[in-house]
Amino acid sequence: MGSRDTTRNGELMVEPNKSLEFRLGIDFRPDLYETNRQDWLNAAKVEIAKKSEAVANELLKYSGELKSLENIQSLDQFIDDLAQGILTGQSEFAVEEKLTAFKEVGSSGMALMARIQNEKKLFVEKSLSDLYEILPTLVPELTSSAQERFAACQKAVKEMGGAVGAKALDILDAARKKGLLRPLIETAIFKLKADEPKESNKDLxxxxxxxIESELWLRENHDASPEKHAERAASFFRKHLVTADNFGKMLSKTTDAKITTGNAVTLLSDPAEAMQKRINLIGELAEGTIEVAAWAFGEDSSAELITNSLIKAVQEANDRGAKITVRVLVDGKTSQLSHYGSCIKKLERADTNGGLSTIEVVRSGNPKRPYDGSHCKIFAVNGLDREGKELHASIMGGRNYSDHYFWEQGVENPTEEWTDMDVLLEGAATAPASSAFRQVWNREAKNQDRPDIQIDEPRTGLVTRKSASDHGQENVAVVSDAPGTHRDAQPSNSLWAHLVVIESATKTLDIPNAYFVNFPAVREAIVRAIERGVEVRIFTNSNVSIDEPIVSLPILAELASLQAEANKIDSDGLKIYLKSQEANLKPGEQTLHTKAVVADETRWAVGSYNYHLRSEYLEAEDVVIGWSDNPNDSDTAHEIVKTLEQGIDDGDGVHETGEKYQLADLTRLESLIQHSPKILQRAFPLFHLVRHNL
Known part of the structure; x- marks a missing residue:
C-alpha cells in the first residue's frame, strides 16, 4: 500500500507504517522498519508511551476508572497494539481514531497516567522489601571477601525450600502477572554497588x-517437575539394564525413534568443512527439496553465504525449468532480535525469477505458549542430482547460521571461534531426519494457518552415493520433540536418548555440553555410571567462555556439587574440563556449543539438546543417535572422542594452539564460584529459587 493522497477533517492521510513522524511529531526514523522490525517497534512503543495523555484517555475508554493495579497490563497491551497497528499498516482507521485522542485528552488523563506510574513504582518497592524480608541474605551489599559472599550465597540458596521459597515465588509471580517482573529484577540488581558497568547489569x-518469567510460567502450566522425570528414569533403569547388545531395543522402548541400518556417517567438527558440505549439497541438487531448520540466521558472512546459496539454487532451477523447493524454519522470537533478521527477510523477499521453484519461510510461534522456541537444527536435501541420480543427505547437530558457528568466511584468524559438531547422514537415516523437519514445519504452519506438507516422501532408493565402508556402517536413530507435548507424563525423546547412551556405558563416558545446568535426571545417571566404575569426563563452558553469563554460576555450582559427590564414590571417577579462551577476547567469543555424549567410544548422540530446562520443556529439539553392531567399527564415536582429547590442555604450562579444555578439580571449581562477579552471586539465589521449585 503506497502513500494515500486523501484528506480527512482537513488532515493529510498517509500509510500508517510510513507516517509516525507526521502524525505524532516524533523525531524518529520510520525507515528503520525496513532494516530491523523489532528495533522499530521498540522505538515506536517508547515514543507512543511519551504521549501519556492519549494513553490514559484510551485506557479510560476501554477500562473505565482505574481502581486497582489489575489493569496495568491493559496499559502495556494498548501501547503494544497501537505500535503494532502503526508498524504493520493494519486497521488504519482504528489507528487513526486512537491517534485523534491525543488532541482531546485533558488534565484528568495526565493525573491518571501519573497515578499509574506511581502505583507501579510503589508495587515494585513493596515487592522488593517483601523479598528482602523473606530472604535477608540478599540484602547485604556483598562487598565483603569472596569467601563471605559465597557463604551468604549458599545460605540464601538453602533458604529456598518450603514455605520460604513458596513466599518468594509468590512475590515474583505477582510481579510477572502485572508485567512488573523486569522492573523488580532491575531494581534489585541496580541497588547493588557492583563492579560491572550499568549496561552490563541491565543486560543481566x-x-x-x-x-524467571519462563520458569514461573512452566510452574503454572506443567505438572511434572525435573525431579519427577529423574524418578521415572531411575525406576526404568532399575528394571532394565542397558547393554551394547540391547542398546537399540532400549532406545525403541523409551523413545519413538525409527532405527535404520547401513548408514554412512561423517562427523563435521571443522567449521569450514561443515559449511562447505552444505554449500556442495545445495549446488548438487538439480530437482527436489532443501529443508533448513535453525534457531537463528545471523547478519554476517556465514549467514549471507548460506542465504545467497539457497536463493541462487532456486533462481537457477527456475531458469532451466526445474523445481526446487526451499523451506526455512527459524525461531520466531530470535528472528526479530537485532542482528538476526536481515537474512531471513532476504529469503522471504527473494526474487526467484518466477517458475516452479520457490522459497518458503516459517518463523515459529504459538500464542498459547509464549515462551516456546524452535531450537532444532536440521539440514536435509532430497531429490535428484545433476546426473539424475537420487540424492538424499541430512546434516544434524548444534550449529546455527552465523560466524559464531562457521567462523568468519574468508578470514584466516577469526576472533569468534565457537566449538561445535554436526553429523552428515547418508543412507536410510535421511528419511527420519527429513520427517523430523517436516513434523516441526507442519506444527508451526498450523499455528499460522498454513497448509501441511507431506511427512514421508516416496523414495525409490536410499543407497548412499559414497561407499558405506568408507565411513563405517552405522545404525542410526533420529528423535525429535515439540514443546509442551508428552513431557508432563515422561521425559522427552531427546532426554531419554541421552540417558540410554549414558546408562549403556561400562568403561568410559564423554559428555560435551554447552550448558551443564542442574538437571536431576542427567546428574543421577552420571552418578550411577561412576558407581559402575565408569570413567566420566565432562566438557563444558567456563565463566569466561560462556556466552550467557547468567548461567555461568549455576553451571559452576552444579559441577562443584557433582564433583564433590563423585569424589565420595571414586576420586578418579569424574574429570571436569572447562573451556578456556584467549585472554584478549571478550567473554563468550570462544564458546563450547557442542551437545553430545559418547559411551565406551562405540555409542553416541549428537544434536541440539542442552542440559537445561528450556530444552526439556520449552524448545523443539532433535538428537541423532548412532552405534555399530561391530564395536571396532564405530568411526563416529572414535572421532568425537579424538576431537575432544585433542583439545585437552596437557598441563605443561604452555597453552598451545588447539588446547581448549583445562582440568578443573573441586578446589578450582569452588575458587571460581567464590570469585564470581558480585552481581551473579546476587542473582544466583533467584535463579535457584525458580529452578528448584518447578
Missing part, C-alpha cells in the same frame, strides 16, 4: 527476567 536483568 533482562536475561534473568526472561529466565
Amino acid at each position: 536483568a533482562i536475561r534473568l527476567t526472561n529466565l
Whole structure:
C-alpha cells in the first residue's frame, strides 16, 4: 500500500507504517522498519508511551476508572497494539481514531497516567522489601571477601525450600502477572554497588527476567517437575539394564525413534568443512527439496553465504525449468532480535525469477505458549542430482547460521571461534531426519494457518552415493520433540536418548555440553555410571567462555556439587574440563556449543539438546543417535572422542594452539564460584529459587 493522497477533517492521510513522524511529531526514523522490525517497534512503543495523555484517555475508554493495579497490563497491551497497528499498516482507521485522542485528552488523563506510574513504582518497592524480608541474605551489599559472599550465597540458596521459597515465588509471580517482573529484577540488581558497568547489569536483568518469567510460567502450566522425570528414569533403569547388545531395543522402548541400518556417517567438527558440505549439497541438487531448520540466521558472512546459496539454487532451477523447493524454519522470537533478521527477510523477499521453484519461510510461534522456541537444527536435501541420480543427505547437530558457528568466511584468524559438531547422514537415516523437519514445519504452519506438507516422501532408493565402508556402517536413530507435548507424563525423546547412551556405558563416558545446568535426571545417571566404575569426563563452558553469563554460576555450582559427590564414590571417577579462551577476547567469543555424549567410544548422540530446562520443556529439539553392531567399527564415536582429547590442555604450562579444555578439580571449581562477579552471586539465589521449585 503506497502513500494515500486523501484528506480527512482537513488532515493529510498517509500509510500508517510510513507516517509516525507526521502524525505524532516524533523525531524518529520510520525507515528503520525496513532494516530491523523489532528495533522499530521498540522505538515506536517508547515514543507512543511519551504521549501519556492519549494513553490514559484510551485506557479510560476501554477500562473505565482505574481502581486497582489489575489493569496495568491493559496499559502495556494498548501501547503494544497501537505500535503494532502503526508498524504493520493494519486497521488504519482504528489507528487513526486512537491517534485523534491525543488532541482531546485533558488534565484528568495526565493525573491518571501519573497515578499509574506511581502505583507501579510503589508495587515494585513493596515487592522488593517483601523479598528482602523473606530472604535477608540478599540484602547485604556483598562487598565483603569472596569467601563471605559465597557463604551468604549458599545460605540464601538453602533458604529456598518450603514455605520460604513458596513466599518468594509468590512475590515474583505477582510481579510477572502485572508485567512488573523486569522492573523488580532491575531494581534489585541496580541497588547493588557492583563492579560491572550499568549496561552490563541491565543486560543481566533482562536475561534473568526472561529466565524467571519462563520458569514461573512452566510452574503454572506443567505438572511434572525435573525431579519427577529423574524418578521415572531411575525406576526404568532399575528394571532394565542397558547393554551394547540391547542398546537399540532400549532406545525403541523409551523413545519413538525409527532405527535404520547401513548408514554412512561423517562427523563435521571443522567449521569450514561443515559449511562447505552444505554449500556442495545445495549446488548438487538439480530437482527436489532443501529443508533448513535453525534457531537463528545471523547478519554476517556465514549467514549471507548460506542465504545467497539457497536463493541462487532456486533462481537457477527456475531458469532451466526445474523445481526446487526451499523451506526455512527459524525461531520466531530470535528472528526479530537485532542482528538476526536481515537474512531471513532476504529469503522471504527473494526474487526467484518466477517458475516452479520457490522459497518458503516459517518463523515459529504459538500464542498459547509464549515462551516456546524452535531450537532444532536440521539440514536435509532430497531429490535428484545433476546426473539424475537420487540424492538424499541430512546434516544434524548444534550449529546455527552465523560466524559464531562457521567462523568468519574468508578470514584466516577469526576472533569468534565457537566449538561445535554436526553429523552428515547418508543412507536410510535421511528419511527420519527429513520427517523430523517436516513434523516441526507442519506444527508451526498450523499455528499460522498454513497448509501441511507431506511427512514421508516416496523414495525409490536410499543407497548412499559414497561407499558405506568408507565411513563405517552405522545404525542410526533420529528423535525429535515439540514443546509442551508428552513431557508432563515422561521425559522427552531427546532426554531419554541421552540417558540410554549414558546408562549403556561400562568403561568410559564423554559428555560435551554447552550448558551443564542442574538437571536431576542427567546428574543421577552420571552418578550411577561412576558407581559402575565408569570413567566420566565432562566438557563444558567456563565463566569466561560462556556466552550467557547468567548461567555461568549455576553451571559452576552444579559441577562443584557433582564433583564433590563423585569424589565420595571414586576420586578418579569424574574429570571436569572447562573451556578456556584467549585472554584478549571478550567473554563468550570462544564458546563450547557442542551437545553430545559418547559411551565406551562405540555409542553416541549428537544434536541440539542442552542440559537445561528450556530444552526439556520449552524448545523443539532433535538428537541423532548412532552405534555399530561391530564395536571396532564405530568411526563416529572414535572421532568425537579424538576431537575432544585433542583439545585437552596437557598441563605443561604452555597453552598451545588447539588446547581448549583445562582440568578443573573441586578446589578450582569452588575458587571460581567464590570469585564470581558480585552481581551473579546476587542473582544466583533467584535463579535457584525458580529452578528448584518447578
